[in-house]
Amino acid sequence: MAHGTNDDNLTDSAGTPWAGRTLTAQPFPGDDGSADPALIAALATGDLVAITRAWAPTRAMVPIVAVLGDDGADLVASQGDKSADMALVTLVGDDEARVLPVFTSVEALQTWNPRARPVPVEAARAAQAAVVEECPRIVIDPAGAAVELPRPAVWAVAQGRDWLPPAQDPELLAGIAALVRAVPEVRAHRCEPDGEAGLVVVLGLPPGLDREQLRATTGRIGELLLTDQVVTERTESVRLAVRSV
Known part of the structure; x- marks a missing residue:
């Protein structure tokens, strides 16, 4: 769509120009934030192979939260782009290794932390984020099923291949x-x-x-x-x- 001169001068609430930005379509149209039934069934079995296979093609919810601003004040999402700085949440396991929490639904995430903002992503992208963030493992629904995927399973999902022990x-x-x-x-x-x-x-x-x-x-x-x-x-x-x- 062509923009006129006035449109090119428009900015967001942080003063960043809109010109040159590319808007992408919602990757999960019609998603109501509920859990995938096949994944829930797999989680109930406790079988890591079945769980990994069921999770890999799903939409995952990853949590982001507001972090401290330059003035030390706790920023919340409602403050908008002017001051809020959002960060991906990671946990520390019993062995002191970092763990990325992911959720099957908005409800599961809010049960765990009502202040966290759910961001829907493909499971493969969540796994790739875990690799980038140097999180060896992923835990699915830490306040519920709390199933941990080991590092090799996370890497397999990130690479788009099946995982076997x-x-x-x-x-x-x-x-x-x-x-x-x-x-x-x-x-x-x-x-x-x-x-x-x-x-x-x-x-x-x-x-x-x-x-x-x-x-x-x-x-x-x-x-x-x-x-x-x-x-x-x-x-x-x-x-x-x-x-x-």
Whole structure:
């Protein structure tokens, strides 16, 4: 739409010109802020794979809140663009890692914090925000179901791919097998689950290796695993175990 000279001089309440701005369509037309029934059903199961799959295609509500202004006064959203500075909310988990809270509905968010403003986004964008904000995990409805998605699940949603626990991920297991085959001392190996998103790699080594040889072999494998992008993205932790074959 063409603008006249007078329109080009218009500004918002903060004095920023409207000229040159691009307005985008509402990404969720008709959204009444309620929760997705399939996601609610998945949350009730407690199955992280089912929950991640159900959450990935949904609209999520992320909370933003007013932060302190330059004068130290607590700013609220109603003050508008002139002074309010809004920030994405993150939490600190029991392990002191940052966690991004997301919500299935406006009601769930307001139950948690009635002062927070709900911002609707695609789940993938919420996951991408968690990665950018260095939040290893996402918690869905912290005042309700309080289901935490581990870092590998968050990364999977952010990248638009399906998530499986590490011990069930065929691409990951194939990659680990290729890495292990590069170390001739390893006669066999197997991968076992370690919690929801961790992995134990059990190495079959020949008997009779002395301590120095054992340390060199496991150190080499550990280095290969820790520097492999697929392994680091798709596991929360990797431990090595050794047995004689």
